[in-house]
Amino acid sequence: MFSYNSKTKYFMKQEHNQYVEKLVEMVKDVRICMLITKEKNAENLSGRPMSINKIDDDGTMWFFTKASTYKVEEIETSKNVSIAIANESSQNYLMIHGTATLVNDKSKMKELWSSIMKAWFPLGLDDPDMTLIKVVPNEVEYWDSSSSKMVVLFNLLKAIVTGKEYAEGEHGKINM
């Protein structure tokens, strides 16, 4: 029983790693996405273009932001965010649903900082109004141009809820 479970988990992990690699591959050259949050009334969506500062090998995405913004308030109220990527030149179209956290870690900011950020933060890393948004993807859908369909790359929440393998999601959801 235990060995079956750990074997299943092993394959899930292996498959998940492949999907995350594909996510990183699709996102790493994308400069701008739309970061979509829920307004504080939780009914309406709110979106704005954001520069993706970095995507880690495990799919975690990082954004710099001013702390005194509506989106930060919205993330404090509801941590569920979506990231829409529509890159016509590379033909990469993705919807990434994830969990956002505000990270006030100066050493992490230093690690992610580049001089381009000075346009936003002329005070540099000393800016007291600076914070990071960290988004950990739960579900990723992407446009598969060979099948002309939107397909689920992975869905961690469903795997957790249903106990089924992530691969079940592939081609599980097809649009147009």
Next chain:
Amino acid sequence: MFSYNSKTKYFMKQEHNQYVEKLVEMVKDVRICMLITKEKNAENLSGRPMSINKIDDDGTMWFFTKASTYKVEEIETSKNVSIAIANESSQNYLMIHGTATLVNDKSKMKELWSSIMKAWFPLGLDDPDMTLIKVVPNEVEYWDSSSSKMVVLFNLLKAIVTGKEYAEGEHGKINM
């Protein structure tokens, strides 16, 4: 009293027209957007790239779709949709919130049809699985690059709810 109201309404209409003109100007050369619907459980968002077939002078947007798709089911369940536009080359970033309707009008399809659509509908206008999605915008936010802020272009719902003029929304909501 009546003359005051109608005068206010006249100015609201004039202002609204200017905003709709600006919307049409920003959208008319955009080819691809992300059409965002609510999944049938109403918790999760679902998005896919869609080609904007046409934007009318009054801001109404038209899309062709196969009727047998998840997004059509989702619109049948919840007519509130969002359209995310992130066009890096033109620097146009918009979030459009609107009301979607499924339109099964062959004469309208004929009016909007172009030969490019044959890639999606090889059967042409005779395809029984073809329908139109009509989106009437209620609220439009766009990225104002001169102020580096997301601003409300217009919000019909708030004007209706609060009775305030649409212009109140301008610069009313600022992100990053």
